[in-house]
Amino acid sequence: MPAEIVLDELQGYSEPVELDREVAAALRDTGLVSVVPAQGGGWSLLPVGRVGAVQIDDLLVRVKPKEKVGLSRLLFLLGYAADPGFRPDNVIGAEDEDLFAALAESLARHAERALERGPLNGYVSVEEALRTVKGRIRVGDQMSRRPGLLLPLEVSYDDHTSDVVENQILRAAIRTMMRVPRLPEALVGRLAHVESRLEGVSALNQGAVLPAWTESRTNSHYVPALRLSEIILRSLSAESGVGHRMVASFVVNMATVFEDFVATALKEALDAYPGLTEWQYEAYLDKAEPGFRTNERVQMFVDVVHFVSGRPYMIFDAKYKAASANGAYPNADQYQMLAYCTALGVSRAWLVYAGRGETRFRRIRNTGVSVVEFPLDLSRDPESLLERVKELAQRSYTTAFPSSLPGANR
Structure with a gap:
């Protein structure tokens, strides 16, 4: 089985390659390429309108955009289509041939800069049952949940904490990135160190809709890390595939990316x-x-x-x-x-x-x-x-x- 397969987005033919049946199935499930049995044995891999990379154990499959768009340009197009405020300096220009290492390096740098002054803190509304009064008593909940009982009390209050949306998004992206197989050990160590500084921050459910946040003077130093984190959480997957093989995939539809970018940028210009x-x-x-x-x-x-x-x-x-x-x-x-x-x-x-x-x-x-x-x-x-x-x-x-x-x- 080859260590790396590189295809062009517009490629119409590729030489058959030898793959384990489980690897072929896992690769097909990512949607990056079509995987069909080749005449005479092996597997034929062809692009299907998407670009990106898939890592399955020791195999790396890459599909390059037709316009030779590097990682920083691809991330810019993705980010700007989602948010016209996304700017070129939101992406660190790491154009490593290994897309996953480049993504991880960019995330690590942005996260380190965001946390230079420590984790962001803010006020969040908390509802819980306590044995002492804190904030205000939720009378309706108290009567419906604990009729005739004085304790515990159903209360709500504002808590100053690091468990805010910005830190939840950042930690989720770091954890997703750390599940990518075969990242350089030093890079994994940097991500783990950053993640440890977010101890106590709630974990987001994988695949769930990302919580909304608003750019402000308070979180301005987090913005580049947050925008990159959202791209990673929307486009990167790292989980066990067929046969418990670790599969990491970053797959995007360039036609959709281009159309969304043009519509967003043109609306802003008009x-x-x-x-x-x-x-x-x-x-x-x-x-x-x-x-x-x-x-x-x-x-x-x-x-x-x-x-x-x-x-x-x-x-x-x-x-x-x-x-x-x-x-x-x-x-x-x-x-x-x-x-x-x-x-x-x-x-x-x-x-x-x-x-x-x-x-x-x-x-x-x-x-x-x-x-x-x-x-x-x-x-x-x-x-x-x-x-x-x-x-x-x-x-x-x-x-x-x-x-x-x-x-x-x-």
Whole structure:
């Protein structure tokens, strides 16, 4: 069995590899690649639209993004899509070939910085039964749970403690990271030392919805660690698989990551202009006819639509696809944009592709519709990526309103 298998996201063929049946099953369950028996023996592994890494015992399988996006860029895209406040310096630029070691190193550094002044403390509301009065007595609970009894007392009070949401998230991420097999011993030791400083902090249930927190002056030094911790808790899994083998996986769908990033960044950029921006806007290609039920109509969901005075003026659709050898993209994308423009009464649509190249305008024959192919190079640094999205917002708005900016109400 090989020690490492590296695949490209767009790879269409790979040489069969020898794997234990249990390892093959565990790898298939992660969803990173398809795992099917190969003709003549062995197993055929092919990407299925996701990138990341899977560690199973001594085997490491990696699928690299088509745009050669490094770890820091991938984490930036993931973080910004979840929270527009996510900034490049929230990710430490560790571009180690071992994704898990790089993640662990970034988490360790951020956690160490967050805890330089000690664990964060705050007030939390506590409800419990005590033999002495503390805070206020919950009379209703006392009467329903202990009718006729004076003790213990059902009370509620505010407690100043380190068992706050921020520490719960940080500790959960550290514990998840420490379950990843074959991390460098020194790195595991650093994570264990940081985790020991959070002794007494409640454990979060694995897979549960992460508790909400709000950035403030009090927790500002925790923010980079918290944002990275949330990415780890959402995307990283480390648990026993088939045959009790330890399986660690960090698997993301790059198409979803790209679409979410474009929608979030574009909405933020368009906030500088009059109007209202909506994403995944529901529309119909056909008219509502008598006797037609809603579920019988041709339904569409447009990635991003910008309205001014209640009317759609700009539409955008993000596509994470590979261009052909001559730089062209699938014709179906143009048909889709023509349908969007026709249904919404818009004269121009913007197709945002992940890749390099020049902006290309296509005028659709016998119509007043144009489709603009706007490339977004993911190999750029985060600040340049955001500037490129701002350029898209500015160009689309001035194209829609070439003479002046209307003083429309939002």
